[in-house]
Amino acid sequence: MFVHVGVQMECRERHLLIAVDLSFTGAEPRFEAVDDSGVYPLNDRYAAECGYTFGILPLQGFLELRASYLSCHTDNKVQQLFVFFLFLFVWKILTEMAMLGVTYALNKTCSPTLPWAPREATCEANYMEVRFCMKCIVLVLSTSDWQVVLQRDGVVLPPLNLSEASKQGYVFDLTNGRLVFRTPYGQPDSFSTEVISLQVNGVPVEVVHATLFSRQSWVVLMVDLVAACSMRHGYVIWETPEVLHPLVSSPHEAKVSVGINGELLDEPVAEERGYIVEKRNSTFRIAIPYNTEGGYRKSLVYGELYEFYLFDLYLEQITAEDDNVDTRLRFYRTLATPLLPRPLFTENRTVQEEHTFTVYLGSVPADVRLAAVHLNGRECTLPFSNTSSHTITEVVHPNNTHGYTLEVPFDDPVFSKEDAAMQHRLNISFTLMVLPENEPFSSQISVMALTDVSPPTFDATCSESGIGFKLDHRPFDYLWEIGIGSDLLSSELAAQHDYIMRNDSQSLQLFTHGYQYKNITLKGFFGTFEILVRDPETSAVQSSAVKTCPFTLSVVCSTDGRMTVVADLSLAIQGRGALGRTHLIDRYCRPKESDDTRVLFSFPLNSCGSTVKVRLLSPCRVAIQCTYPLAGLHRLFSRYRFESEAAGVGSIVRSNHSAEGKWFSNVNAPL
Known part of the structure; x- marks a missing residue:
């Protein structure tokens, strides 16, 4: 739902999603959370502690914010209605020399579409959040009565009250019958471990072990809290253990559902899109195809053109415990592929009879545009002027790529007068830009065309001992094949038949005595030798050199x-x-x-x-x-x-x- 021009807000299962069009924000946009106590800027640290995740998504062209239903400044109405108030500050450009700061008030009320489970956890991009149902405890104790003890590597640290724990980045909230524990990743008291399966390498897991307790006269209440999240930063394959930590989940059978961009997919839909979810012993392995719907592709120039793909993976893992209570664990992870080469291709489609060079540049990604063309060193910016004789046409393909067809007539001014009358050479350099960064790179091709070109011509001479042939090389003689009968003339063929052959950069010379004999008499005979000139593609004879000489018979x-x-x-x-x-x-x-x-x-x-x-x-x-x-x-x-x-x-x-x-x-x- 659009609440302002360029701003979209949407309620999800456990969070509010706000997407802001980057073309609307100007430079340095920022969010602020608002409640009855004041306005709180959401910087990186504070957002992680209070249940907010934000970042710029250049591929989608959005600034995105995800706010947990249990975030610090959300009005929680008995776990059924969650009211959000936020400010969005952006800079509006008035002129080249002036900008105006504008603040937009955003508010949204959300209701969970999925009932709350007794135990739930979320592994966000920047924090871990654990939620417990504790109605009976909350009725008799206040927040000020609780203390927390953190454990790391088997060492129990001194107890902290909740205010002291909050200063260290650990947030505990007891409200409306639910205990919420939230912590950013990388805390000093967190520790990393690896969950090993038989068929995959160890999966890294970050764990924070906290014990919450309260003493009331002769009664001591203790709640053992463990936040654990898989930290596998995969590319298009992601792994997570079935049991993250013994205190988080039990080894009972778990069910995994996957989705993208914060929405779970039904199993048939996920299979149709090519998602693979498989369990290898004690580890779930999720594989996502590059071209799946909902993923994002981006071009990048690193000397040459590369591309990579991003996927905002959303995963839910449900485990049934011994007490028949389900534990829901949700993951939000952005997966990226490595840089993949993305070569363009060029094709010479010239038809000589049309006297026009036709060259196609293809496999151009959607976020790449042609900016200029250099023809024989002369820059031709786009679009071409109406007076130019060369043209370029864009060709759009349904696979989200496009191409360009360049046409340059043989009599175009880019060809100098010094060019040979029979030979036209066109050196083309395409300059392209990756959007929106406008990163340039180039693609080159050189093509040549010949007009009114004749096949090679041999000079032939007679001598007392044989017949000699000579061909002065021309630059385009490679367009034909030279043969003797059905065989291609080569040094091997000459050696086999005792021909004398010399071939260098200037000429081809052949001397032979292996000729056809005609009209043999006492006076002598006539010997004939023939060299054939063929089209290499069709093998059709284009011309021949035939020489007949008289010889004295022996x-x-x-x-x-x-x-x-x-x-x-x-x-x-x-x-x-x-x-x-x-x-x-x-x-x-x-x-x-x-x-x-x-x-x-x-x-x-x-x-x-x-x-x-x-x-x-x-x-x-x-x-x-x-x-x-x-x-x-x-x-x-x-x-x-x-x-x-x-x-x-x-x-x-x-x-x-x-x-x-x-x-x-x-x-x-x-x-």
């Missing part, structure tokens, strides 16, 4: 197992027309062509009396041979077939020769 060994040889036999055989009558070992293998000095034979390797040897030994006077690497040999006349990856190396041997190793050789000797 021995050609084809990949399909055919030998073609031109041999000069003028020194061995004399007489006109005698060369045409020469033959190989098989007398029916005659030359395809001959002249006065040379003959041309062409025949399959497994014919004409040829021999196949893995280890070659040739006693022949004149022999011709083809040599193939075994590694590239797929078939060796299996079913009269021969198949090799590469052409063989041919030679004419005119003297005794031996060679050995991992080679297959075919030898033929003419008569």
Whole structure:
């Protein structure tokens, strides 16, 4: 319920909640409690002693106060009506040089929605509060009759009257049949202990042990009081022992209910939101998912962008004692996650045909806003002017994030005239701000686009021993792949096929003799070699470099197992027309062509009396041979077939020769 502009008050089970919009408070807002005896400023110490908890919640944008129904200055009407009077002081800004202090009177009457249990305790963020039903004792004794003894580490300290105890921060109140004991955390006479279970580490517990007593003639009344609260400062997992202290609760079965922001949730609702409440031996473990409803998320700049989550956990633990009286224990704890990296992502969505850079910046949290964009070093503040050719559009997503789409045409003034006509490069720096602190950080991306770009072009030359290719590198040649047949050109491929290749920052050079043979005659033949230029994404051939060169024939060994040889036999055989009558070992293998000095034979390797040897030994006077690497040999006349990856190396041997190793050789000797 709103009682003033920017001020909301709401009655909860055991406290009044006041939330004040931070945009309404100005600088240094403060609360004051009011009763018939005066006005009491609520500083940190006094608030903890008297049952008030307050703090600024920047994620929610509120200043929040929780006031216990049994707080010091609340009018308690027989435990059924609780009347609160408070002042809220804020500064109102009139001008840049002037402010006005304004005090707002706040009042609220609350009735508990849940009946009071005989024993109740609350573990607030800054104090512990224990409540007992003591109607019979209060009827015969006044507050001035009581004294208190504190115990720490087994040592009993000297007794104090309640006024002296109050000066030390221990508050006792006997009113309307109920005893209230309240103490801030960290008191000199408090002590810490650990409750151990078998499956979890020890859970730290802060304990204050006080014994309240009164002597009336021959009657001594004593009340043993223990305030104990779990001090586990978890992130999104919180633990509390089932038995905080032997004098607080018994080892009977306990029931735990959880909620958030001061409201308990029904068990099905808690399960639907992902809460996990489990008991491991003697310890309750509560786990809360990051994205649960009612939690708060915050961005933070720590060099880079991070995020963390806050949860105002509310937990109720009910224990049935031996006397069939329930003890209710309530916890209020703010849980926080550690800092979690929150990277943004950038995506290049440019379509070159549109001649416009399109870049998307995404996964931007709701509390982060884009403040400026630097394009090639030039700052462009937001919003862009109507005269600029570049635009930016915000894209909102349902998961509480948003993004930005930046569009910059290729002809935008941010590109200098010195830029290459075919190349446009855009360096983008997004400057973002985390709200409301206005903490800046940046995200960068560099994109490049090419216009009217042609595939690489090779220069090809012929020499006596092979075909050479040369490519002068351009900055954008990486956009294509260079291949030989179906294989990508690499140093490994060149070594495998005996190509000579050199590739440096200036050029690519390739020399090869492994070409296709065409039109073989006595005069020679034509060898052809082809280099392919492909699109790396589709493997489609964009262009090719083909070169055909004439060569003088000696021995050609084809990949399909055919030998073609031109041999000069003028020194061995004399007489006109005698060369045409020469033959190989098989007398029916005659030359395809001959002249006065040379003959041309062409025949399959497994014919004409040829021999196949893995280890070659040739006693022949004149022999011709083809040599193939075994590694590239797929078939060796299996079913009269021969198949090799590469052409063989041919030679004419005119003297005794031996060679050995991992080679297959075919030898033929003419008569």
